[in-house]
């Protein structure tokens with residue numbers, strides 16, 4: 001082994017150990033299979049174009065392909081995405097978690113078409129949707145995103161680069177050590193796992209920023225790829241930088257993280273009431289709407305209904321606690337996942353349940 005192989009192997013071990021805790025969580029939660037209703041949807045190909053374990057890509061419409069990730073099999077993509085192929089041009093959706101993830105999707109596009117790529121879109125700034133952008137930079141593919149996405153990437157992730165890992169994680173580790181109950185310990189451990197993942201990813205990545213800002217005031221815009229039209233729209237809710245891709249002729253929607261299918265929604269920088277209104281709008285898109293969510297399996301309206309039901313459940317709990325004067329922090333610890341949602345992944349308590357309840361409290365207090 002030469003010196004550089006030794007270095008890169010050591011780097012690999014360091015970065016994979018950062019993912020270890022998150023993997024432990026992901027392995028318990030294999031991705032559910034394609035829903036029976038979608039297996040019969042004539043738009044959806046029964047077999048994938050390509051399946052690498054960490055993600056599979058299948059045709060879900062005319063010129064429309066969906067990438068669905070399975071984090072339990074690897075961190076390359078982590079989020080879902082896809083691509084659109086017209087007569088004249090193609091359009092890639094998501095920067096994914098790593099350049100290898102973006103490269104995987106590009107390779108799949110080239111299996112079906114040689115047309116030039118107009119651009120790639122980060123549906124929002126979060127690390128699992130943007131840290132593969134360097135692949136696009138290296139291949140002269142413009143990266144489109146909400147106008148605020150680039151600055152949010154810098155504020156949120158460049159600021160973590162070069163920090164001391166132990167210092168960064170110290171307060172979360174202390175919370176796990178000082179937990180008073182098993183529930184508190186589990187919640188704290190899930191937050192520590194998530195922070196470890198974000199820190200590891202950020203420090204293993206050369207950040208590449210979107211270079212084509214989409215001014216939200218000028219949305220929606222229509223994308224004509226030659227015989228295939230898509231509309232880029234912005235909706236409030238998940239991150240303040242959310243852009244969706246809708247193919248109206250075929251009623252297919254790439255929602256980014258405005259829809260988590262059969263997952264607890266990640267809400268740490270969300271607007272809860274606005275997000276619930278956005279989900280109500282998705283529910284009005286018709287019963288044949290096909291959704292490619294940001295995370296989880298492809299779904300129809302049942303996925304939107306489930307996500308709304310989770311928000312309802314969290315809001316009912318929060319309201320009960322609020323009415324009797326329980327402080328927000330205590331209400332967060334006292335939430336229990338109902339039996340019907342037990343199989344749904346929770347990325348981390350402090351990224352999902354915690355901020356949903358705290359933000360609802362803040363909304364009510366400000367009234």
Ligand SMILES: [Zn+2]
Pocket residue numbers: 124126238239257266
């Ligand atoms: Zn997100």
